[in-house]
Amino acid sequence: xxxxxxxxxxxxxxxxxxxxxxxxxxxxxxxxxxxxxxxxxxxxxxxxxxxxxxxxxxxxxxxxxxxxxxxxxxxxxxxxxxxxxxxxxxxxxxxxxxxxxxxxxxxxxxxxxxxxxxxxxxxxxxxxxxxxxxxxxxxxxxxxxxxxxxxxxxxxxxxxxxxxxxxxxxxxxxxxxxxxxxxxxxxxxxxxxxxxxxxxxxxxxxxxxxxxxxxxxxxxxxxxxxxxxxxxxxxxxxxxxxxxxxxxxxxxxxxxxxxxxxxxxxxxxxxxxxxxxxxxxxxxxxxxxxxxxx
Amino acid sequence: xxxxxxxxxxxxxxxxxxxxxxxxxxxxxxxxxxxxxxxxxxxxxxxxxxxxxxxxxxxxxxxxxxxxxxxxxxxxxxxxxxxxxxxxxxxxxxxxxxxxxxxxxxxxxxxxxxxxxxxxxxxxxxxxxxxxxxxxxxxxxxxxxxxxxxxxxxxxxxxxxxxxxxxxxxxxxxx
Numbered sequence: 001x002x003x004x005x006x007x008x009x010x011x012x013x014x015x016x017x018x019x020x021x022x023x024x025x026x027x028x029x030x031x032x033x034x035x036x037x038x039x040x041x042x043x044x045x046x047x048x049x050x051x052x053x054x055x056x057x058x059x060x061x062x063x064x065x066x067x068x069x070x071x072x073x074x075x076x077x078x079x080x081x082x083x084x085x086x087x088x089x090x091x092x093x094x095x096x097x098x099x100x101x102x103x104x105x106x107x108x109x110x111x112x113x114x115x116x117x118x119x120x121x122x123x124x125x126x127x128x129x130x131x132x133x134x135x136x137x138x139x140x141x142x143x144x145x146x147x148x149x150x151x152x153x154x155x156x157x158x159x160x161x162x163x164x165x166x167x168x169x170x171x172x173x174x175x176x177x178x179x180x181x182x183x184x185x186x187x188x189x190x191x192x193x194x195x196x197x198x199x200x201x202x203x204x205x206x207x208x209x210x211x212x213x214x215x216x217x218x219x220x221x222x223x224x225x226x227x228x229x230x231x232x233x234x235x236x237x238x239x240x241x242x243x244x245x246x247x248x249x250x251x252x253x254x255x256x257x258x259x260x261x262x263x264x265x266x267x268x269x270x271x272x273x274x275x276x277x278x279x280x281x282x283x284x285x286x287x288x289x290x291x292x293x294x
Numbered sequence: 295x296x297x298x299x300x301x302x303x304x305x306x307x308x309x310x311x312x313x314x315x316x317x318x319x320x321x322x323x324x325x326x327x328x329x330x331x332x333x334x335x336x337x338x339x340x341x342x343x344x345x346x347x348x349x350x351x352x353x354x355x356x357x358x359x360x361x362x363x364x365x366x367x368x369x370x371x372x373x374x375x376x377x378x379x380x381x382x383x384x385x386x387x388x389x390x391x392x393x394x395x396x397x398x399x400x401x402x403x404x405x406x407x408x409x410x411x412x413x414x415x416x417x418x419x420x421x422x423x424x425x426x427x428x429x430x431x432x433x434x435x436x437x438x439x440x441x442x443x444x445x446x447x448x449x450x451x452x453x454x455x456x457x458x459x460x461x462x463x464x465x466x467x468x469x
Contacts, residue, residue, distance in 0.1 A: 003368050004365075004366070004398065006397075007368070007391075007396070007397035007398045008398075010397055011395060011396050011397045011398075013395045015395075018443050018447075021447070070395050070396045071396065073324050074396070074398075108458070110461045110462075111457065111458065111461065114457075114461075159324075160324060160325065160326065160327070160342075160346075161346065162344075230327060230330045230331070230340070231340065231359070232331065232338075232340055232359040232361045232366055233365075234365075234366065234398070235365070236365065
């Protein structure tokens, strides 16, 4: 096997007990809640949801512990791959697992009721969360975060300072989680608007925001992030070519992904509109029948 | 109200847990670049040191990359000598792929116990071809590095256990 490829495959780093600890806690809570609800034959605990949630966990592990993380300081496109996994792959997978109610069920009943009180309609906590995670604010935070960390000064600092790098990953992940919470409409459905038009708008806005950044990175004739000019190059990939690949990743596959999400949401919107129309017609028919009989 | 206060405390401490530097753990980044593709015989050497501000209380990780005209050089014999300028004390370490997180690089570890200036010399040898490069590094006095992350985790754990116990106390005993 090519030594470079071999080194790439084995350069995993698990020396992050803090991240492992947090992932273990949330994985355990989900599993316990899922098993409890499964025993009650609840429709919340389905196999697709379980697989989706743990696929999300696996994506985080891949992003933070695999060679992708090890090589991100040497290859720009690896760093982009890592960010895309944290912002666009892990969050929707996690939310599609509907984690909130399942993890709540893992908690003992008294504590679950206390936590539940935080989420009731009139609670201050809920009102704060609803405000901070509103759809368009979520998009603004997501986009601003994405563009801010691609500023050369911030970016170069993140490649050499582990603390700054951690902050970068946390902001990417949490902004992705808030955005995808709105898009997947997972529980708790604080933004319980079943109208998909708002979500379609967010996807379009996000598509352009990410695509423009990808185009800038791909088409730039100079290396934007000077860090990559100071590190040894792998497999003869120059720093500029590396940047082009990273830009293309943000432009093409990401763009295709957003288009697929757009089409999915559009089909759901059409279905929703048809169902509403059918319901209204039925109600009108019943009202007319009632008037005739009266 | 009590739940909200506890929830906020857990959130704050949880954030501390997430972002606090874990000094007690051996995880490290590449760190500060000391050499940038410096010519050393037939090779070019790049070196980084971590932590960014080395001190006598922490292990110093030296990550080394070696290139030649055909790319990265693997399985070379690399020795690193560190000499304390003020006392003349010497430390010697062999850099290897095994110790490095990135298996294309080499890593050497040091535990400099003396404050002041240290001169590092990296010697590379492979198939009879040798190269050498060096840099200087200032090591400060080690302070108390509080593992903020672990302290945060401990506080969160205590709060959660405390809440669970409190909930199970008979109502008369809670007052």
